Amino acid sequence: MNYLKQKIRTIPDFPAPGIQFRDITTLLSDPEAFNDVIERFVEHYQDEEIDLVAGVEARGFIIGAPLALRLGKGFIPIRKAGKLPGPTHGVAYDLEYGTDRVEVHQDAIPAGSKILIVDDLLATGGTIEGCSRLIVQAGGVIVGYAFVIELIDLNGRNRLNHPIFSLVNFEGE
Numbered sequence: 032m033n034y035l036k037q038k039i040r041t042i043p044d045f046p047a048p049g050i051q052f053r054d055i056t057t058l059l060s061d062p063e064a065f066n067d068v069i070e071r072f073v074e075h076y077q078d079e080e081i082d083l084v085a086g087v088e089a090r091g092f093i094i095g096a097p098l099a100l101r102l103g104k105g106f107i108p109i110r111k112a113g114k115l116p117g118p119t120h121g122v123a124y125d126l127e128y129g130t131d132r133v134e135v136h137q138d139a140i141p142a143g144s145k146i147l148i149v150d151d152l153l154a155t156g157g158t159i160e161g162c163s164r165l166i167v168q169a170g171g172v173i174v175g176y177a178f179v180i181e182l183i184d185l186n187g188r189n190r191l192n193h194p195i196f197s198l199v200n201f202e203g204e
Contacts, residue, residue: 036199038064039180053180053201055090055151068094068198072149072177073101075196081174082144083107085135087162088114090151094179098149107139107146109162120169124161131158133165142170152180153197156187163191 038058045052058064072094085107086095092108099106112121112132119134140146146166150159159176166173173193181188181197188195 035064035067035179036201039199051201053152053182055179058179059093068179069097069101071198072098072196076102076147076175076177079147079174080145081147083140083146083171085109085146085148085162085166085171087133087148087150087158091149094151094177095149098177107135109133109135109148109165120165122161122165122168124157124164126157127155131161133158133161135165135169137169140166140169140171144171145174146171147175147177148173149177151178152182153178153187153195154182154185156185156190159187160190163193 038061040054040057042052042054044050081102081104083105084095084099086092087109088111096106112134115134115136118137120137121132121134123130123132148159148162153159163173175194176191178197180199180201183200183202
């Protein structure tokens with residue numbers, strides 16, 4: 032998995048001074064590395080009881096949709112507020128500097144569906160915690176979380192109460 036870490040570009044001081052942004056676009060542009068990400072997730076989750084894969088806007092769509100196809104499951108986009116047509120469930124959540132809101136269609140999650148939530152990165156866990164509350168509000172049952180990257184020092188996993196699988200960890204870097 033070390034070679035996957037090498038495929039991730041670090042952009043210093045983005046989006047603010049002192050932030051080391053972990054950019055997966057360099058990994059995605061390499062078809063072998065991108066395929067390896069999907070294959071590793073498929074291998075990890077192929078025997079799990081999952082009904083649907085939910086991807087978090089926007090990079091969670093890029094990973095979640097092909098993973099759902101490979102697992103033979105449906106895909107649910109978790110969008111930012113106002114992006115979905117029709118009736119939605121929505122949840123507001125706190126960010127470092129303010130709040131945001133995520134939504135899913137009201138008919139996207141049949142009651143009791145087992146949901147895997149996928150995103151590119153786990154940092155402080157605020158966004159994923161909000162997505163988790165949204166899935167539960169919509170009637171789903173969370174079975175786990177899949178991330179390409181986990182920023183260990185930010186302790187985001189401490190906010191989540193279901194199994195977490197991440198492919199690449201950055202710590203103290």
